[in-house]
Amino acid sequence: MRWALVDGWTVTRRDLIHWANQPMTVVFGVLFPIMITLAFGYLFGGAVEVPSGADYFAFLMPGMYGMTMLFGLSATMIAVTTDASKGVTDRFRSMPMAPSAVLIGRAVADLLNSVLILAGLLACGLAVGWRPSSLPGALGAVGLLLLLRFALLWAGMYLGLVVKDAGAVVAVQTLEFPVGFLSNAFVSPGTMPGWLGAISEWNPLSSTVAATRELFGNPGWGGDSWVAQHAILMAVVWPVAITVVFFVLSVRRYQRLDR
DSSP states (O other): OHHHHHHHHHHHHHHHHHHHHOHHHHHHHHHHHHHHHHHIIIIIGGGSOOGGGOOHHHHHHHHHHHHHHHHHHHHHHHHHHHHHHTTHHHHHHTSSSOTTHHHHHHHHHHHHHHHHHHHHHHHHHHHTTOOOSOHHHHHHHHHHHHHHHHHHHHHHHHHHHHOOSHHHHHHHHHHHHHHHHSSTTTSOGGGSOHHHHHHHHTSHHHHHHHHHHHHHTOOOOOOSSHHHHTHHHHHHHHHHHHHHHHHHHHHHHHHTTTO
């Protein structure tokens, strides 16, 4: 374990150096979700009926926080695929280092990037009038958002190790939108057809968004189903399950790249 952590930190430092050499990539990563949030808030805010008649940004921001964590999946996938296509992954595998170190390093680096992006989006929310109801609740909500992001990191790494070309990356990027919108981030599952609403309620993103709305003290859709009534619990269970499954799959795939 110590070997994996030390080697993993070395790989993390490699990615941090890339940030320093390519700062505009980081800047754009922070600004893009802010621009999308402002577009949604000011262009569509007047046309959406918010639960309890609350301010639209109070309702919108938790959904945007969750969507931003989801959209990071393809960024991780692109980074892993790029390293594999350029032979960087093969060079790492030829070195005397822990097999999981490359993946752990990538996960830590991308999680740090997600913290930066989420901080920028939180600042945007505060600037447009969004407010959490309490500091402990806000810290718990941020923790759940980063937990979901950490789980999706491993899903992105596994997909990056599996695919071989950029076309597959574009397909995953395209699928992020229906997965994101098939949730309670912007639309109540109760307004959807029965089977589609059930899928939406059991979407892991829906659990995280509902839990963060509850912890932030912001308005949400609610719901009578078991999963809607236990959003905070499921916002922990879903990411933990996803992490365990894709961590194992990613390490095994990494070890078998040459087969």
